[in-house]
Amino acid sequence: MAKPERLPWGMSVQTKETKMELELKNLYDDFRDADTIKAYAKIIKKDAKKLENPINIMEVCGGHTHTIMKYGLPQLLPSNIKFIHGPGCPVCIMPKERIDHAYVLSMLQDVILVTLGDMIKVPGSNGSLQDARSKGADVRFVYSPLECLKIAKENPTKKIIFFAIGFETTTPMTAALLDAVIKQNIKNIFFHINHVTVPEVMRELIDSRDIHVDSYNNKIDAFLGPSHVSVISGSKIYEEFPRDYKRPVVVSGFEPVDVMQAISMIVKQFIEGRCSLEVEYKRLVTYDGNVKAQELVNKYFEKTDLFKWRGLGNIPKSGLKLKPEFKEYDAEIIYKDVLPLGEIEDHKLCICGDILRGMASPPECTIFGTACKPTSPIGSCMVSSEGACAAYYKYGNLV
Amino acid sequence: MNKTITLACGNGGEENNELIRDVFYKAFKNDILDKSEDAAIIHNGELAFSTDSFTVSPLFFAGADIGKLAVCGTCNDLAMMGAKPKYLTCSVIIEEGFQMRDLERIVRSMKKELEINGAIVVSGDTKVVPRGSVDKIFINTTGIGEVLKKGISSNNITKDDTIIVNRDIGCHGAAIFVAREGIEMSSSLQSDCESLYPQVKALLDADIKITAMRDATRGGVSAVLNEWSRQSNICIEVQEESIPVSDEVKGICEMLGFEATALANEGTFVLAVNHDDAERAVEILKTFENCSKAAVIGKVTDTHLKKVVLKSSWGTSRFLDTPSGELLPRIC
Numbered sequence: 001m002a003k004p005e006r007l008p009w010g011m012s013v014q015t016k017e018t019k020m021e022l023e024l025k026n027l028y029d030d031f032r033d034a035d036t037i038k039a040y041a042k043i044i045k046k047d048a049k050k051l052e053n054p055i056n057i058m059e060v061c062g063g064h065t066h067t068i069m070k071y072g073l074p075q076l077l078p079s080n081i082k083f084i085h086g087p088g089c090p091v092c093i094m095p096k097e098r099i100d101h102a103y104v105l106s107m108l109q110d111v112i113l114v115t116l117g118d119m120i121k122v123p124g125s126n127g128s129l130q131d132a133r134s135k136g137a138d139v140r141f142v143y144s145p146l147e148c149l150k151i152a153k154e155n156p157t158k159k160i161i162f163f164a165i166g167f168e169t170t171t172p173m174t175a176a177l178l179d180a181v182i183k184q185n186i187k188n189i190f191f192h193i194n195h196v197t198v199p200e201v202m203r204e205l206i207d208s209r210d211i212h213v214d215s216y217n218n219k220i221d222a223f224l225g226p227s228h229v230s231v232i233s234g235s236k237i238y239e240e241f242p243r244d245y246k247r248p249v250v251v252s253g254f255e256p257v258d259v260m261q262a263i264s265m266i267v268k269q270f271i272e273g274r275c276s277l278e279v280e281y282k283r284l285v286t287y288d289g290n291v292k293a294q295e296l297v298n299k300y301f302e303k304t305d306l307f308k309w310r311g312l313g314n315i316p317k318s319g320l321k322l323k324p325e326f327k328e329y330d331a332e333i334i335y336k337d338v339l340p341l342g343e344i345e346d347h348k349l350c351i352c353g354d355i356l357r358g359m360a361s362p363p364e365c366t367i368f369g370t371a372c373k374p375t376s377p378i379g380s381c382m383v384s385s386e387g388a389c390a391a392y393y394k395y396g397n398l399v
Numbered sequence: 400m401n402k403t404i405t406l407a408c409g410n411g412g413e414e415n416n417e418l419i420r421d422v423f424y425k426a427f428k429n430d431i432l433d434k435s436e437d438a439a440i441i442h443n444g445e446l447a448f449s450t451d452s453f454t455v456s457p458l459f460f461a462g463a464d465i466g467k468l469a470v471c472g473t474c475n476d477l478a479m480m481g482a483k484p485k486y487l488t489c490s491v492i493i494e495e496g497f498q499m500r501d502l503e504r505i506v507r508s509m510k511k512e513l514e515i516n517g518a519i520v521v522s523g524d525t526k527v528v529p530r531g532s533v534d535k536i537f538i539n540t541t542g543i544g545e546v547l548k549k550g551i552s553s554n555n556i557t558k559d560d561t562i563i564v565n566r567d568i569g570c571h572g573a574a575i576f577v578a579r580e581g582i583e584m585s586s587s588l589q590s591d592c593e594s595l596y597p598q599v600k601a602l603l604d605a606d607i608k609i610t611a612m613r614d615a616t617r618g619g620v621s622a623v624l625n626e627w628s629r630q631s632n633i634c635i636e637v638q639e640e641s642i643p644v645s646d647e648v649k650g651i652c653e654m655l656g657f658e659a660t661a662l663a664n665e666g667t668f669v670l671a672v673n674h675d676d677a678e679r680a681v682e683i684l685k686t687f688e689n690c691s692k693a694a695v696i697g698k699v700t701d702t703h704l705k706k707v708v709l710k711s712s713w714g715t716s717r718f719l720d721t722p723s724g725e726l727l728p729r730i731c
């Protein structure tokens with residue numbers, strides 16, 4: 001029977017042979033199968049005995065951190081394989097300066113500020129967007145940026161500012177929104193762009209060349225690449241890491257079986273003396289990725305010179321902004337007179353920068369779980385459930 | 400910074416607890432309140448007394464409406480203390496312009512649900528406020544119940560107890576979300592909103608040794624388990640795959656990134672029952688129409704005091720935390 005592609009839950013599919021019901025659970029059940037997970041744990045344990053040195057694997061993406069901690073995967077690994085929790089959570093890495101932008105914009109009389117999920121609770125210097133809302137600001141969160149079109153139509157006298165966040169995965173949706181805004185000649189939707197890209201921060205973590213983090217070292221031996229980023233950008237974006245930096249990369253899905261399989265693939269590379277780019281998530285990732293989405297992004301966006309990451313400092317070419325010809329939609333330009341300037345230093349006691357380089361783990365931080373908690377986060381890693389500290393706090397590390 | 404109340408302060412989870420502790424408990428401090436039970440036990444342990452306000456949006460949703468919810472909510476809090484709901488008050492705040500027909504529909508639901516509990520409304524109040532002062536209608540009910548079995552308390556759970564849930568969890572939260580977000584799907588997902596007194600009565604009639612009961616409203620099953628672990632100074636270990644969750648609820652969680660254990664319920668309760676009676680309790684619960692999935696979900700240990708540990712079927716464990724953040728406002 002022809003296998004249908006991804007479908008929304010509960011949708012029925014008419015194939016040539018038969019009418020079948022595909023439910024959402026069909027898409028994840030196998031990838032959480034206890035026996036498969038246990039089988040991979042056994043293989044990894046056996047293979048790991050042949051490792052000459054311990055290996056530290058960085059899962060770049062916060063979604064992976066979440067999977068790893070939620071499903072307790074470190075408990076299944078031998079002591080010579082460790083995870084380093086990477087900076088790939090768009091909410092966690094948002095610097096206070098930019099949250100302050102969102103706060104200020106949301107407090108403007110005629111503005112509806114729209115953003116995605118967790119962004120709403122992250123505190124800037126004046127408070128979070130949910131604080132702004134409790135003081136009268138109109139702040140809304142959406143699951144899809146395209147919902148802005150409806151909000152704009154229903155509120156013709158208001159200015160809708162979409163505070164766009166996320167990595168390569170969400171950028172095409174912002175581009176699609178701008179595309180619709182231009183084609184439909186909508187005059188009341190604007191963009192505050194905070195999109196960032198994965199390879200630049202990976203490079204930064206290996207090189208650590210930014211002045212803000214001067215003498216840091218790193219302990220990253222291999223990378224787990226996020227599959228959803230590569231669904232858009234292809235696996236090709238990681239080619240340089242095995243080639244130029246001698247770090248194997250395996251592009252992995254987000255279910256526990258995916259992650260265990262990817263770990264196993266990385267271990268095999270080490271014991272076989274290989275260093276290459278491999279794809280575990282073959283069900284959707286190709287070498288080139290989604291070319292249409294890439295074209296849409298390239299049409300509207302260009303690289304920033306520098307983007308400041310909370311916990312890591314300025315990273316060259318790691319952010320995106322609207323191209324100059326679309327400046328009439330750019331909230332950072334339109335509202336530049338009201339947006340606060342100036343740098344805000346990360347908290348002195350916070351060691352998120354070390355955690356992100358694998359030099360320290362969350363419980364080693366003096367303010368972890370005391371001054372810094374999910375309800376009152378100080379450092380980037382505590383901000384969203386995808387951050388390493390928040391995941392440790394929430395799930396414990398019950399090895 | 401001048402603090403303001405955010406929606407997260409009403410989530411039934413972490414922020415909500417802080418608000419209650421730092422503002423209300425601080426001001427109203429007394430021995431009865433300090434027990435933090437679903438309903439206060441007063442009058443030499445003979446009466447249970449509780450209040451609840453209802454602001455749910457939308458007013459009508461799959462499986463129930465604000466009227467049914469307003470009676471179930473308060474009556475269930477009484478039932479959780481082993482009490483039979485007897486007398487209720489009913490206060491409504493109605494927005495100018497509200498449809499009379501909708502009001503009548505809500506009151507009809509209330510009447511029907513009162514009959515199931517064998518309770519009556521003996522006092523009430525009605526306020527109508529200018530348009531915009533409330534959203535359509537808010538209802539408060541307060542209830543008094545007659546305690547049928549003394550000593551049921553969330554502060555007395557020990558290692559002799561087994562943790563049980565009466566049905567599959569998370570339906571109310573998921574149903575409200577679907578109704579509110581206008582998600583179209585082919586499913587029969589309905590709120591679990593239901594009066595729990597009949598189930599409690601059946602357990603008491605069978606002389607089941609119940610240590611504690613709590614309905615898993617805002618904050619869901621994980622909030623109840625965490626409250627219990629703190630109140631009784633115990634560790635509760637839960638086997639993840641034994642927690643009954645319907646495919647519909649799992650699907651909603653999957654799409655929206657929720658955990659079923661954090662979703663609100665209005666007819667789902669957690670029980671701590673003496674080991675000896677656990678199996679019998681599950682059998683009794685299973686005789687009820689919506690409770691075919693009643694199950695033992697965990698046990699009490701002392702490995703991580705004041706914590707809830709969730710165990711997976713592949714042998715790993717992690718904490719099940721109290722939900723935090725803005726889960727889903729105006730769910731009840």
